[in-house]
Structure formats: structure tokens, C-alpha cells
Amino acid sequence: MRVLVTGGAGYIGVLTVEELLLKGYKPVVFDSFYWGKEALQPYLDKIEIIEGDCRNSKDIIYALEGISAVIHLAGIVGEFACASNQKAHHTINVESTRTLVNCCTDPEFELVRDFIFASSCSVYGNVKGLYDEVTEETPTAPLSAYAYAKLKSEEIMFKRAEEIPHFHPTSLRLTTVFGWAPRPRLDLVTNLFAYNAWKNKKITIYGDGEQYRSLIHVRDIARALVETLATPRFIRSGKIFHLGEESNNKTVKEIAELVQLFLPDTEIEYIKDKPTDRRDYKINCYKLKNIVGWNAEYSVEDGIEELITKFENMGDIDWDSPNYRNSSFKYI
Known part of the structure; x- marks a missing residue:
């Protein structure tokens, strides 16, 4: 299976590429390479690299050729970075998801069925005094443009899945990475x-x-992304999972x-x-552990x-x- 990893040269992306290789997939890295390609050096003979902009439909359409699944990591991460780059934040963190989902499901091209999205538990904001712990059913209350963009992206892909029955998106809401x-x-x-x-x-x-x-090691995230992709569609399609460790x-x-x-x-x-x-x-992450079978190691x-x-x-x-x-x- 050829898997497109947007943001595949980033902090989480490189380790996701490594994990895909370990599990027998063929990773295709799609990235604008703001920070270069050096982190991918150990894998260059085993992966395909496509330099492009996730906001550009032309770049995306060519990158999706022959792709079976997408792990969507590309984005501007963090409240401060988003506030300092407002236009780039909206186009990269919201509109790129819309572009990517539309290209995956465009009837003129081959349907890309599987879509794993890296969302964020930032969507819950501050629940102190309201909830002892947060589950996937807890109401969201984003406090930043970054958190709101994650919710908007989830809305975009789940709405498209209602229109295209064979499109199977899954959202992993990440806790704070270390x-x-x-x-x-x-x-x-x-x-x-x-x-x-x-x-x-x-x-x-x-x-x-x-x-x-709530904290999660970057390597545990990479494993969870790949293990979620490998989980049968009927278990994960249209679902939201917390990715963290209590x-x-x-x-x-x-x-x-x-x-x-x-x-x-x-x-x-x-x-x-x-x-x-x-x-x-405090994030409850038992849903991912029980349904996907993933467990943190770090x-x-x-x-x-x-x-x-x-x-x-x-x-x-x-x-x-x-x-x-x-x-x-x-x-x-």
C-alpha cells in the first residue's frame, strides 16, 4: 500500500514514515520542506518524495496518483505560530484539508478511501471545574485559532464522508507531544x-x-497513526479517538x-x-486502546x-x- 504522508518531513512525520516502512507500507512524503530534507536522509532509498504545497490542488492531484491512503499531518502547529501567521494558518490548517479531501474524493479521479487526520485535544480548551476528565463525547470549547481550525478540518472530512460512502476518515486528537x-x-x-x-x-x-x-511521546504517535490505518475500516471510519496516555x-x-x-x-x-x-x-484515551489495540510505550x-x-x-x-x-x- 502506498501511503501519502503530508508533512512527512516534520517532527511527527519523519517517525511516521519510519513506522510505515517497518510495517511494510510504501511511504510517499509530501512536504514543502520548510526545514529541509535532512531528517529523511536514512530513508531516501526506500521512500518517494514529492515537494509541493498542500494548499495547491494541482500539487495534490499529482501526489495522489496511485495512493491508497493519506495520513494528514501538514499544518502550522501551536497557538503562537498561528496567531503570528494568520493567513498562512487559515490556508494551511483549514483550506488545505478541504483541498486534500476534495481531491481524494473527486469523481474524476480514483477514490482514496482511507484518511487519517492528526487533530488536537486543544479543541477542549479549559474544562477545570466542569469535567474531571475528557472523553471523546465531551463538548468542545476551543480557546485558540489553532484549536478551532482542527475542529473545522474534522467537520470538513466527516461531512464529505456523509456524501461519499466509501470515503473513510478517522480523526486522532493528539494530546501534547514530547x-x-x-x-x-x-x-x-x-x-x-x-x-x-x-x-x-x-x-x-x-x-x-x-x-x-496530557502528554504523549512522538514515537507513540507515529505508531498509533499507522496502527489506526491498519485497523479495519468498519471499526475506525468516521470515528474520533484521543491519542494520549493517562x-x-x-x-x-x-x-x-x-x-x-x-x-x-x-x-x-x-x-x-x-x-x-x-x-x-485530563484526557481519557481508553477508546483508542480498546478499539484499535494501541498502547503507549514511553x-x-x-x-x-x-x-x-x-x-x-x-x-x-x-x-x-x-x-x-x-x-x-x-x-x-
Whole structure:
């Protein structure tokens, strides 16, 4: 099976490509390569690469030739990055999904039946005081343009599935990602805390740090995407699943304290009069575990230890470069 991975050169994408290869699929990477192709170097003789823009129907139509399934990862990730790139955010995070879904189901071309979409648990916003934990049936209340765009994309693909019976989309709502990947990201809470503790011996938390984050290792995400694709259609078609691990439900304060266990000289500073990310939720992920059969393999501690080891052993790298932070990038 040839599987098109949009955003296949990104933080999650590269590991998804690796997982597809391990499971015997033929990955086709579709990417604009904002951060280059270096992370894909180990796989170049085993994969097909198509450089293009996920907003461009011409690029998409050619990329879909001979494709059996799509894993849609391309997007601008995070509230700050979306707010700083409003036009690019809307065209990439919403309209590209519409374009891709329409091309997958256009009657002039061969139908691409299977569509796995990487959504986000950010769609729930702040449920503190309302729900002890969040299930897939919990009402959504997005607090950012990024979260709203994920909901809009889900609406687009599920509505199209009602019109095209043999189109089978599935949405995986990801919890907050952490961990090392060949294209690293240091603007995620766990990764950022580990880096700041390693470099500056200091972690700064805005607010009291009592807000919860549900966390998932990037490698566990890649496995879940591929295992969901391999799940029979009648089980996953039209469904929403949370992708996370309950034991990784941590407060921001707890994440910082876990980093401190590995780097004991770290100071944790609280700045309570600065605005903070208001998301606060504990995610229940048993639906994915029970129906798809996937289980997480990495704890937050595993991810922190791995990150610190990489920082210490990878030589003279400018980790402060915008290349390692989606939030610092200017999109067009």
C-alpha cells in the first residue's frame, strides 16, 4: 500500500514514515520542506518524495496518483505560530484539508478511501471545574485559532464522508507531544523545560503551574497513526479517538519537577502575574486502546532522559535556532 504522508518531513512525520516502512507500507512524503530534507536522509532509498504545497490542488492531484491512503499531518502547529501567521494558518490548517479531501474524493479521479487526520485535544480548551476528565463525547470549547481550525478540518472530512460512502476518515486528537525526533522541536512544554534546565539551569513557569497537560511521546504517535490505518475500516471510519496516555497526565509544575529530578541544579521560577496558556484538561484515551489495540510505550520520564542525553551528546548545535521552534517560523 502506498501511503501519502503530508508533512512527512516534520517532527511527527519523519517517525511516521519510519513506522510505515517497518510495517511494510510504501511511504510517499509530501512536504514543502520548510526545514529541509535532512531528517529523511536514512530513508531516501526506500521512500518517494514529492515537494509541493498542500494548499495547491494541482500539487495534490499529482501526489495522489496511485495512493491508497493519506495520513494528514501538514499544518502550522501551536497557538503562537498561528496567531503570528494568520493567513498562512487559515490556508494551511483549514483550506488545505478541504483541498486534500476534495481531491481524494473527486469523481474524476480514483477514490482514496482511507484518511487519517492528526487533530488536537486543544479543541477542549479549559474544562477545570466542569469535567474531571475528557472523553471523546465531551463538548468542545476551543480557546485558540489553532484549536478551532482542527475542529473545522474534522467537520470538513466527516461531512464529505456523509456524501461519499466509501470515503473513510478517522480523526486522532493528539494530546501534547514530547520527546526526541530526527526533526527536533523545542517549543513544546516538556522539550522546552528539558532544554532550558540543561542550558540555563532554570525553568520559568507562567502562573502557578497547576494546569494539567496530557502528554504523549512522538514515537507513540507515529505508531498509533499507522496502527489506526491498519485497523479495519468498519471499526475506525468516521470515528474520533484521543491519542494520549493517562499516566502522562501531568501538571505543568509536575513536568518541571520531573526535569529537576534529572538535572537537580535546576531552579524553577514561577511568574504568577503573566498571562499563561489557559488550557487545562485530563484526557481519557481508553477508546483508542480498546478499539484499535494501541498502547503507549514511553513515559514522560523516558522522554526527558532521552532529550537530555541528546543535548549532551550531539556536539556543537545551535539549539536556539528557529529551525527547532515552529513558533518562531514565518510561514507564507
